[in-house]
Amino acid sequence: MAAKALYQLQNVTKNFHLEGGVIEVLRGLTLDIAASAWVALVGRSGSGKTTLLHLLGGLDKPSAGHIQLDGQDIARMSAAQLTSLRRQRIGFVFQSYHLFPELTAWENAVLPALHWGRDREAAYQNARQWLHAFGLDDRLQHRPRELSGGEQQRVAIARALVNDPDIILADEPTGNLDAAAARGILDILKNVHLEQGKTLIMVTHDQALASQADRVIRLADGPPPMPRTAVTPAVAREK
Ligand SMILES: Nc1ncnc2c1ncn2[C@@H]1O[C@H](COP(=O)(O)OP(=O)(O)O)[C@@H](O)[C@H]1O
Numbered sequence: 126m127a128a129k130a131l132y133q134l135q136n137v138t139k140n141f142h143l144e145g146g147v148i149e150v151l152r153g154l155t156l157d158i159a160a161s162a163w164v165a166l167v168g169r170s171g172s173g174k175t176t177l178l179h180l181l182g183g184l185d186k187p188s189a190g191h192i193q194l195d196g197q198d199i200a201r202m203s204a205a206q207l208t209s210l211r212r213q214r215i216g217f218v219f220q221s222y223h224l225f226p227e228l229t230a231w232e233n234a235v236l237p238a239l240h241w242g243r244d245r246e247a248a249y250q251n252a253r254q255w256l257h258a259f260g261l262d263d264r265l266q267h268r269p270r271e272l273s274g275g276e277q278q279r280v281a282i283a284r285a286l287v288n289d290p291d292i293i294l295a296d297e298p299t300g301n302l303d304a305a306a307a308r309g310i311l312d313i314l315k316n317v318h319l320e321q322g323k324t325l326i327m328v329t330h331d332q333a334l335a336s337q338a339d340r341v342i343r344l345a346d347g348p349p350p351m352p353r354t355a356v357t358p359a360v361a362r363e364k
């Protein structure tokens with residue numbers, strides 16, 4: 126029997142309406158993503174990888190089509206349902222970290238747990254455990270500007286994990302890092318996926334990195350000359 130689908134995308138289309146017209150970013154995307162999979166999402170710059178990640182995370186809605194998460198249509202969820210989905214099930218890791226500059230590493234990492242109204246002390250301890258696991262014991266009180274890129278990204282991953290989500294959506298999490306730091310981030314994400322069975326969906330430009338995933342989803346795109354045309358349906362290449 127096939128693994129149970131975590132996500133089911135059916136004919137997903139995403140358009141952006143601008144003054145100059147409509148940009149078709151995703152068109153007729155149909156695919157399943159299994160629970161506990163590690164998926165690499167690849168494609169040329171502008172092919173819609175970030176857009177798709179936002180849709181999967183409930184940060185945006187498709188223009189047409191359906192995205193079901195465990196059988197529930199994300200586009201039909203209320204704002205309150207979406208908020209609780211994002212807090213409880215989804216950890217988002219951004220390419221450029223998105224840490225608050227005035228907060229310490231520890232404060233940044235604990236933030237989503239505080240918003241959830243959980244026990245404060247337990248939340249701080251949980252954040253601290255993740256920072257410890259990522260080798261940041263000596264950096265708890267540092268502000269982002271006092272941290273290297275790799276350290277900032279590790280704080281951002283701790284923040285993404287603090288509410289124990291089962292889905293990690295990572296948008297080029299190694300994009301701004303040198304090779305050694307990138308390897309460290311990849312190891313962290315891989316371990317969390319392997320040891321805890323979390324679904325990992327990662328956008329990357331790095332072919333070597335993508336080839337390590339269970340599955341590669343490639344967003345195809347139109348001809349390169351501007352203005353760019355609609356994206357053709359993603360082709361899922363299974364390893
Ligand atoms: N909020 C938006 N409004 C208008 N156009 C957007 C918006 N977000 C993305 N786009 C456009 O959609 C296309 C895909 O963007 P994106 O998903 O960020 O691509 P990728 O992550 O693959 O580089 C780009 O041409 C981008 O300019």
Ligand SMILES: [Mg+2]
Nearest residue numbers: 174175176296
């Ligand atoms: Mg992007």
